[in-house]
Amino acid sequence: MTDHLLREHAPIPAAGWEQIDDEAKTRLTPRLAARRLVDWSGPHGWTHSATNLGRTASLETTPPGTKSETAHARQRRVLALSEFRVSFTVECSGLQDAERGATDVDYADLNRAAHDAALIENRALFHGWPDAGITGIAEASTHQALPLGQDVTAYPHALAKATDVLRQAGIEGPYTLAIGPEGYTRIVEATEDGGYPVRQHLTKIIGGDIIWAPGLDGGLVVSTRGGDFVLDIGQDFSIGYTRHDAELVTLYLEESFSFRVNEPDAAVALTEG
Amino acid sequence: MADITQLILDDHDTFRRRFAALDDAGGVAELRAVWDPLATLLEVHAAAEEAILYPQLLRRGDDAEDETVDAIGDHNDIRDGVREVARHPIGSSAWWAGVRQTRMANSDHMAEEEDEALADFRRNTPPDVREELGRQFLEFKTVHADARDLDTSDKDPQGYVSTIQAQISPGEAASLGIGSLKGR
Numbered sequence: 001m002t003d004h005l006l007r008e009h010a011p012i013p014a015a016g017w018e019q020i021d022d023e024a025k026t027r028l029t030p031r032l033a034a035r036r037l038v039d040w041s042g043p044h045g046w047t048h049s050a051t052n053l054g055r056t057a058s059l060e061t062t063p064p065g066t067k068s069e070t071a072h073a074r075q076r077r078v079l080a081l082s083e084f085r086v087s088f089t090v091e092c093s094g095l096q097d098a099e100r101g102a103t104d105v106d107y108a109d110l111n112r113a114a115h116d117a118a119l120i121e122n123r124a125l126f127h128g129w130p131d132a133g134i135t136g137i138a139e140a141s142t143h144q145a146l147p148l149g150q151d152v153t154a155y156p157h158a159l160a161k162a163t164d165v166l167r168q169a170g171i172e173g174p175y176t177l178a179i180g181p182e183g184y185t186r187i188v189e190a191t192e193d194g195g196y197p198v199r200q201h202l203t204k205i206i207g208g209d210i211i212w213a214p215g216l217d218g219g220l221v222v223s224t225r226g227g228d229f230v231l232d233i234g235q236d237f238s239i240g241y242t243r244h245d246a247e248l249v250t251l252y253l254e255e256s257f258s259f260r261v262n263e264p265d266a267a268v269a270l271t272e273g
Numbered sequence: 274m275a276d277i278t279q280l281i282l283d284d285h286d287t288f289r290r291r292f293a294a295l296d297d298a299g300g301v302a303e304l305r306a307v308w309d310p311l312a313t314l315l316e317v318h319a320a321a322e323e324a325i326l327y328p329q330l331l332r333r334g335d336d337a338e339d340e341t342v343d344a345i346g347d348h349n350d351i352r353d354g355v356r357e358v359a360r361h362p363i364g365s366s367a368w369w370a371g372v373r374q375t376r377m378a379n380s381d382h383m384a385e386e387e388d389e390a391l392a393d394f395r396r397n398t399p400p401d402v403r404e405e406l407g408r409q410f411l412e413f414k415t416v417h418a419d420a421r422d423l424d425t426s427d428k429d430p431q432g433y434v435s436t437i438q439a440q441i442s443p444g445e446a447a448s449l450g451i452g453s454l455k456g457r
Contacts, residue, residue, distance in 0.1 A: 005447055025449045032454055039401075040453035224455065226401060236448035 004046055005240035010249055012241075016095040020239060023107045024114055024253065028237055031118035033178055033213035034125035035231065037137070037222050038259070042233030050078035051232040051258045081234045082132035083256035084120055088113035089248045110251075115214075117237065117253045122215030125231065125259050126178070132258075137229060138220055138269040140261040143169070148183065148219050148270035152190040152198055159205045162221035162268040169265045171223045174208035179219035183272065184212045219270035228266035232258045276403030277326060277410045278391045284318045285383045292376045301363045308363070308372070312355045315379065316420040319348040321413045323428070325406055328437045330390055333397040333452060338434055340390040345430035347382035352425055354378050399456040 007017065042048070059073035094105040123129070128136035138145075143165050148158050163175050179187065187210065190198040202210060208224060222229075234256035242250040275283070291311040298304045327344060330337045354375025361367040395403070417423050 021449055025451055028449070029451055029454070032451065035451075035454035036457060038455065040399075040455065043448060043452075046447070237451055238448045 005238055005254070007239070007241050010241035010251070011092070011244055012090075012095055012249060013099045015101075016090075016098045019098050019103075019105060020090065020107065020110065020251070023110055024237070024239055027111050027114035028118055028253075030212075031115065031214055032121060033211050033216065034122045034137075036209075036211050037176055037178060037220075037224060038125060038229040038231045039226055040231055040233065042231075042257075043236040044232075044234050046235045046256065048081060048234035048256070050080050051260065053077045053079055053260070079133060079232075079258045079260060081232065081256045081258045082124075082129065082134070083234070083254065084117070085240070085252040085254045086113045086117045086120070087242065087250060087252045089250050092244070092247055092249060095249065113253050117255065119215045121255065121257070122213065124257075125229075126213070126216045126220065134259050135261060136259075137222065137261060137267045138217075140264040141267045141269050142264045143268045145218075145269040145271050148272055150183075150186065150272060152186045153192070155187065155198065156201055156205055158270060159202055159221060162270065163206055165268050166221065166223060166266070171228075171263070171266050172225050173206075174224055175206040176208040176211060176222050176224050177202060177206055177219060178211045178213040178216055178222065179270075180216045180272075181212060181214055183219055184210070218272045221268045221270065223266040225266075228261070228263040230260055230262060232260070275407050276400060277406040278395055278403060280407050280410050281318075281322065281326065281391065282387070284314065285387065287314065288318075288379055288383065292372075292379075295372060304363050308358070312358065312375075313418075313420045315351055315355055315375070316423060316425050317414055317417055319351060320417065320420070320423045320425070321410050323348065323433070324413055325409050326390075326394070327433075328440070329398065329402075329406060330394050331434065331437050332441055333450065334390070334393040335397065336389070336393055340393060341434050341437075342430040344382065344386060344390055345428050345433050347378060347385065349427040349430075350378035351375060351382060352427060355425075397452075399453050401455060402453065 010017075012020070041051075055077040056074035057077055059075050062068040062071045062073050088109040090107065090110065094102075094107075098105050124132065124134050124136065126136050126138055128134050128139045146158055146162055146165070148155065159177060163173070166173075166175060187199050187202065188197075192198060192201065199210060206221065213220075235254060237253060237255050240252050240254055242252055244250065288311070291307055291314075294307045295304065295311075298307050323345065327341045331341055334340060354371055357374060358368055358371035361371060398406075
């Protein structure tokens with residue numbers, strides 16, 4: 001169902017929509033760090049409202065006026081999908097330039113919206129979204145958080161310890177390190193005494209990738225073997241139309257999703273403090 | 274379990290080797306022993322791609338529509354060649370002409386598919402999805418190994434694309450198409 005996006009009502013020519021969609025995808029994709037760690041279900045569309053948890057809760061009673069002595073009632077438990085929209089504007093003059101073939105139209109506000117939207121998804125998956133009933137990977141972890149600190153020379157020891165914790169818990173690899181932007185920068189610019197890049201050393205320890213993860217406090221070592229973390233998507237990132245005047249078109253980035261941790265043992269949080 | 278793009282490359286390698294084997298085959302029996310399984314595999318491979326690869330490419334690829342239209346057109350050319358071969362006595366000059374027609378169409382298709390559609394698909398599909406599709410590809414080839422129950426008639430390329438796009442779920446159709454990034 002595309003109707004709810006109302007794209008056909010926007011005064012945007014096809015060339016403009018193509019540029020806007022391409023720009024949004026280009027700006028969002030590198031920032032969606034949590035998606036690089038988790039399994040995926042969907043997209044199921046805008047009308048998809050809940051994730052089946054496969055669980056039930058007992059109901060104390062049966063409907064009024066019925067006999068409940070021999071009846072046992074249960075109610076299915078689901079995790080409702082949450083949705084969000086991040087508004088942004090595009091200048092009409094820029095859209096007209098796009099129609100003329102311009103390829104350098106300024107989409108600064110779209111970039112800002114892509115940053116905000118990616119941060120919402122990342123924070124929800126990494127650290128949870130209490131109002132939405134979502135528990136993040138870091139908060140769900142059953143392992144004690146390990147200190148990572150800011151001294152990059154100590155990172156190999158911290159990662160070796162984290163991977164050992166996962167192995168001891170029976171969690172197979174490959175393992176991936178997700179780390180916030182500041183920690184990531186520290187890693188990529190550092191070398192060890194012999195000139196060997198720290199990044200390569202860390203990659204060998206975990207046996208997987210190191211991911212730049214905006215929105216993540218500290219770091220996470222996560223098994224990416226599959227089945228442990230599931231992002232259930234209703235409407236994947238889409239752009240809809242709100243209104244326009246003579247100078248600006250107001251649009252929005254939209255997503256609906258739920259997230260669940262199936263195996264809390266499959267991640268170890270790392271703290272910078 | 275290999276991912277679907279590796280399995281397709283494996284089939285392409287088999288095609289190249291079996292067409293080469295025809296060059297060395299002598300006599301009707303040898304030609305039949307090489308050609309018959311090759312013709313069947315060409316049919317099954319094309320049908321498997323149309324059932325499993327291209328519907329996913331249309332969901333994920335950057336230039337999927339053009340790549341799919343080209344591929345279905347190429348499959349039609351290959352199927353036309355196989356049918357042309359079947360119309361003539363094995364080893365006759367008309368039979369060899371049909372084989373050459375099929376071989377050229379298949380070589381063009383493989384080069385284009387490897388450089389464009391498969392490259393596009395790899396860039397946009399995580400390894401775990403490619404593995405799962407690889408499993409489905411192998412299952413399809415096993416179930417339809419003799420090609421007898423397959424519809425091997427030509428398909429309208431644009432009609433095929435339209436049919437698949439109509440099947441793509443609402444959430445996919447309206448979105449930016451970012452999808453899963455696991456493993457990327």
